Amino acid sequence: MDITISGKPLSEISSDVLIIPVFESDTPTGGALTVLDELTNGLVTSVFASGEVKGKRDYAILLHTNSANHLKRLLFYGAGKAESFTPLSLQRLAAAAVRKLSGNNFASLAFLLTAHLENETRVQALAEGVMLGAIKGNLYHTDNDDSQRLSHLEFICESADAGQFIQAIETAKVMAEAVNFARHLTYEPGNVITPTRLAEHAAEMAAREGLACTLIDESEMKELGMGALLGVSRGSEEPAKLIVLRHEPAGADPSQLIALVGKGITFDSGGISIKPASGMEEMKNDMGGGAAVIGAMQIIARLKPNVRVIGLIAASENMPSGRAYKPGDVLRSLSGKTIEVVNTDAEGRLVLADALTYAVNQGATQIIDAATLTGACVVALGDVRAAVMGTDQQLIDGLLSAGETCGEPLWQLPANKEYGDLIRSDIADVKNSGGRLAGAITAGMFLKMFAGNVAWAHLDIAGPVWYEDEKPFMAKGATGFGTRLMASYVLSKPEY
Ligand code: BES
Ligand code: MN
Ligand code: ZN
Numbered sequence: 001m002d003i004t005i006s007g008k009p010l011s012e013i014s015s016d017v018l019i020i021p022v023f024e025s026d027t028p029t030g031g032a033l034t035v036l037d038e039l040t041n042g043l044v045t046s047v048f049a050s051g052e053v054k055g056k057r058d059y060a061i062l063l064h065t066n067s068a069n070h071l072k073r074l075l076f077y078g079a080g081k082a083e084s085f086t087p088l089s090l091q092r093l094a095a096a097a098v099r100k101l102s103g104n105n106f107a108s109l110a111f112l113l114t115a116h117l118e119n120e121t122r123v124q125a126l127a128e129g130v131m132l133g134a135i136k137g138n139l140y141h142t143d144n145d146d147s148q149r150l151s152h153l154e155f156i157c158e159s160a161d162a163g164q165f166i167q168a169i170e171t172a173k174v175m176a177e178a179v180n181f182a183r184h185l186t187y188e189p190g191n192v193i194t195p196t197r198l199a200e201h202a203a204e205m206a207a208r209e210g211l212a213c214t215l216i217d218e219s220e221m222k223e224l225g226m227g228a229l230l231g232v233s234r235g236s237e238e239p240a241k242l243i244v245l246r247h248e249p250a251g252a253d254p255s256q257l258i259a260l261v262g263k264g265i266t267f268d269s270g271g272i273s274i275k276p277a278s279g280m281e282e283m284k285n286d287m288g289g290g291a292a293v294i295g296a297m298q299i300i301a302r303l304k305p306n307v308r309v310i311g312l313i314a315a316s317e318n319m320p321s322g323r324a325y326k327p328g329d330v331l332r333s334l335s336g337k338t339i340e341v342v343n344t345d346a347e348g349r350l351v352l353a354d355a356l357t358y359a360v361n362q363g364a365t366q367i368i369d370a371a372t373l374t375g376a377c378v379v380a381l382g383d384v385r386a387a388v389m390g391t392d393q394q395l396i397d398g399l400l401s402a403g404e405t406c407g408e409p410l411w412q413l414p415a416n417k418e419y420g421d422l423i424r425s426d427i428a429d430v431k432n433s434g435g436r437l438a439g440a441i442t443a444g445m446f447l448k449m450f451a452g453n454v455a456w457a458h459l460d461i462a463g464p465v466w467y468e469d470e471k472p473f474m475a476k477g478a479t480g481f482g483t484r485l486m487a488s489y490v491l492s493k494p495e496y
Helices: 031-039 043-049 087-104 120-133 162-187 195-209 218-224 227-233 280-303 348-361 375-381 393-406 417-423 439-448 483-492
Strands: 002-006 017-023 060-064 073-080 108-113 152-157 212-216 241-247 258-268 309-318 330-332 338-340 366-371 386-390 410-412 455-460
Touching: 002 120, 002 162, 017 031, 017 087, 031 043, 043 060, 043 073, 060 087, 073 087, 087 108, 087 120, 108 120, 120 152, 120 162, 152 162, 162 195, 162 280, 162 483, 195 212, 195 241, 195 258, 195 280, 195 309, 212 218, 218 227, 227 309, 227 330, 227 348, 241 280, 241 348, 258 280, 258 348, 258 483, 280 309, 280 366, 280 483, 309 348, 348 366, 348 439, 366 393, 366 483, 375 386, 375 439, 386 393, 386 439, 393 410, 393 455, 393 483, 417 439, 439 455
Parallel strands: 002 152, 017 073, 017 108, 108 152, 258 309, 258 366, 366 455, 386 410
Antiparallel strands: 060 073, 212 241, 241 309, 330 338, 386 455
């Protein structure tokens, strides 16, 4: 999508629709609204006077201007109370306004930046919102016509100098393109995004954006001793891949390395501990954490923070078959720790175990993992927040705060060692499920065993990675949750 920003006169706007955000306290007097009123022969004052424009959140009205100039339609979009407005509410407003218009196949939209909105954070939030709102999951509708997509957006400044927002729009593009890339990968079905295809997408991105990429295949995994990842993959005809992406800026401190580790289960049937049929189709999204790492690495490649970052995606299917791993099996992980498999559906923690050890062995000084790890987390936090837990409160606090600002909010779960008692095994060092109690936490405690002494935080994104129903601001399905969060954290660190 091509986005421009200017202070051009309202009479010269030739986009299909001019979107005007309206706050509850707004009146149709002064500034751009007065100009608009004049251009439309009093349309603005009359809709305000009739009470049809209230400024209530998500209350929208679309009008034809019938005016002689280029301005064809106005969308007044309710923004709620100006006082309680956050960048997140703005992002959602922009996305919701675009979604409201999406049935009409408008190719170009204009967005009026009224005085409240004229600052960099707000412009970035709006531009991100527009790009996120423009995408939905009907990838395989054969009547999907690309030529009818929204392709041009112009921001019109009411009073400020447009030039100061160019950087904010560029940043928004970098963020939203990466989130939409992650969403696209997550929407794709399991027969299209196999571990091999996921690896190819990551490698293509890396080549395009200037990251180093290596793919570890099953024979190399065997040599290395990645028995946990290989155990999960055994039941599948599709070979597993450990995808390694590297951002290594020349001037960065060689003693620091941030690792982003993603669960890349391209389809989770549950394996021999098979899942119920109903809803199983959604388990194509079990690579959402991996997609978020790929997206975050794209942002990092473009915005170039001066720190070394390694992205690891443990990609595999989890399938039942005559060769599949079974409950009771004991796996020897890359770390040397042995794992009793009590449930083959707790596969995410197994593939992550080896990826975490790989990160430790690479010299990571901070590790963040993102995974659609547990149904228990969805029960606890729904699709509103992801869970975070870990071993380093500074890292966790950094992630909590990055989440609030980028609109991917988190909630912290405890990691007291008592929870670790639930995953003790009689036969091996640990078992892969602690049963129903504290399911999201015991999954995290399992991962903790493989992070060594490295500062580590785990994001359970199973809830917010996928919306069961559409929202005013987002299509049903893949959200790309985690992408901006991890990238924003890396970009926000003060040390480099
Ligand atoms: N991918 C699932 C977690 C999941 C479930 C995500 C529902 C989104 C919606 C994960 O691999 C899984 O199956 N976890 C099990 C763990 C259990 C067997 C200990 C779960 O949550 O039921
Ligand atoms: Mn599972
Ligand atoms: Zn899974």
